[in-house]
Amino acid sequence: MAPLCETPSPTRRALLGTGAACFSWAFMPRWAHAAGARDTRFITIILRGALDGLSAVAPIGDPDYAGLHGAIALGMTGDHAALPLDGFFALNPAMPAFAELFAAKQAAIVHATATGYRDRSHFDGQDVLESGQPAPGITGSGWLNRALAALPAGEAVAPRGLAVGAVSPLVMRGEAPVLGWAPQNLPTASEDLARRVLALYDQRDPGLHAALGAGLASSRLAGNDAMAAAKGRMDMPEGMRQAAQGAARLLAADDGPRIAALAFDGWDTHVNEGGATGRLAVLLGGLDGAIRAFKDGLGAAWADTTILAVTEFGRTARINGTTGTDHGTGTVAFLAGGAVKGGRVLADWPGLKPQNLFEGRDLKPTIDLRSIMKGALGVQWGLSDTVLATQVFPGSEGIAANTTLFV
Amino acid sequence: MVSAAQQTLIAFQRFGYGARPGGWAQVPDARAALHAELAPSDAALISADMAATLGLQGTAENTQRVFQAAEARKTMQAAVMSSAEAQAAAGGRSEVAADAAQARIAALRDIGGTAERIYRAEALARFRKAADAPIGFVERLVAFWSNHFCVSIAKGEVARGTAGSFEREAIRPFVLGRFADMLTAVERHPAMLFFLDNTQSVGPDARANGNHKRGLNENLAREILELHTLGVGSGYSQGDVTSFARVLTGWTIAGHDGRLGEPGTFAFNANLHQPGDATLLGRSYPAAGFGQGEAVLADLARHPATARHLATKLVRHFIADPAPPAAVDKIAAAFTAKDGDLKAVSLALIDLPQAWAPALTSFRDPYQFLMASYRLFSLPVTDPGPLIGALRTLGMPLWEPAGPNGFPDTVAAWASAEGMKLRLDTSAQLAQRVGGLDDPAAILAAAFGDAVSDETRLTVTRAESRQQAIALILMSPEFQRS
16 A cells, blocks of 8 residues: 555645545644454345345255255256355355355354345345335435434544445445445546546535535555456356455454445346356355455455455246246355354255245245344444444334344 | 527527537537537538548448457467377477468457457547537437447447447438437347347247247336337336337347347347237237237337436436426427427427526536537547446446446536546546647637636636646536536
């Protein structure tokens, strides 16, 4: 990372001086921590399109699973052999890095989980997942951003949130200032041009001023050299890995952001979903590669990191007429990182008999996803039950935080 | 009172693709100019001349070309493999064999680009039409409806080769016509049937499914209800989705054997269709084969929830984000009163009082931003490559949205931190391309007439170079907002 905090150039000082306080990297103290206090990282990955939890983490011990998932069902042996987890559940073989972390008790799975949303629209489902609201249509801000806003201000003035991607995920949008960054390969504009445009926005357009200022700040911190790599697609393994690598670099910095949101696309597997290989396996491999890139890139900071990968809902328990699955309800969430009490699959398994399925077709959710999110934010970020139930996840008073998965 | 100059600026920014040099003088009366652009009955069509010049063909031809290229590739690959083996057997000394292999590899590369070449020609036609329009209102409407009924080239080579002809065949003819006709044309178009998997959906009790091995795929039925017509949360149930999916079974594409019709055209395959009556949204639809689906679509097109859903999207796109409820009410009422006449609905947008509010608070999406830049500097639209690349960089690759809900249409999505940074870099690049010969004051006048702030004028005047002045004009709030 360029030593810009230690030796700001006059040009940069002038540029940053025109911005709001949150962009004033040059004048920013390093994160001030009491001796022995934690310096935690929290990363949320949104898997857009609805992940088939029964193919990602297969309930091989359930007698009805193989029949429902038919040609794409995973088993313990043969062409569709999965990676063993606990005897009942097994992991899709496209995720070897996650399996290693699971064995090392640095990764966990929550199964038969969902938000409170019970219809099957991707877009409403993602809105509920990311807004943290009890119903669709309330999309002014995301729960991660409201969690950031609820944190004590401390001495630091730099944004603690990071949104990865050309379009900021809803989960990270809101009042709290956030850095934006995406892998990109454009030659960049000169600092002088940037300064002039910012000065004009400062006089005429506060909204554009805030957005451009944040974009410039994060692009500097990420470093343009390594980021000149080809821009990857967020529905391809290489794009996912690049995004994770760049985000890890920002998160690893002493004075960088601490809470990040990414979104990976392409999980809507209506047709030819595949099992141990195929379309879903390629995507799961991409997620696995991203988790590995975070572990490698965060270095020592991995020890106090939590990655949470979640999706808007699951898919039908029975495969459809085109060897895929349609929109469903219950699914899995992945947790990884040194701050995860791992090595276990948390589930209150509802079973897959017809009468146990939600509306006769989907895995029934028995764990509210918000209990996991609340647990992480409560244990690792010190947010109180009241703040979590009123500001971060409004209307979630009845959903107790699950604190058992977090160090 | 909004001045005439402000009205012209609004016409260019809110409803069009921005001013062209000299364009300001041609629009003395903004409302009249917008009406005039919608007047010709063929205003939304790609002209026969342009289609001929660029070699554009119909969806069936494009599908067959892509398919034939794939077949040729297989044959050629086999030949390349066997010649490589022959060469290896000859100890690698045969220069003749090496030359032949080189030629085959070159031919292979050529074949591999068939869908991409069609895509680029279609893109060029779209770019040129937008670049040449006096204001661009009709082309903005085309882009709006094309995004509402989006397909994605990421689905595969056939999708790449037919996304452009889909827009020309199912969107453009109806942009100034009736919504019900557009809806039917879209849902029976091969590109849509392929994109949303309906070609693979089979009625559980269909004749061709005697062993019940194949089954329904709900994708198309759900997205028609959720995205194309009623809108999410408008009261339909999972049962309605499933019932509609059954109604739509058999809507497919004629295959390469020609059994169901010309390959690559729409076909109704009665053998795949779920027999019997269907109930949807409380209404009964008697068994009628293809007609059953047509009847459902006709009712969906006239449903009050559809009017409201479309009105909200139109107002958000053209007037303000979030959409003012009073404006949505008026547009929904116009849609219903005129039985979905989209020319009348488009003109109703211009008649909204909110349409002429002087403060521009929306934000140009990347397509609007790039097109307005090209128009202002009369950049030649001969090679579609730079625009295709810039659209991808800015997060809006042509005919390739991330999902069937299309690209976002909100200020928050595009005026993001990263989006603004990329736009700044793009502006700097465009300014390099434009060069530094034009007088910045003249460009300012061409872009905004007198409707430019003192701050923007001063910033541009004080630029350290003409090139920097151009980048500053492109990044000015006046140019970015719509």
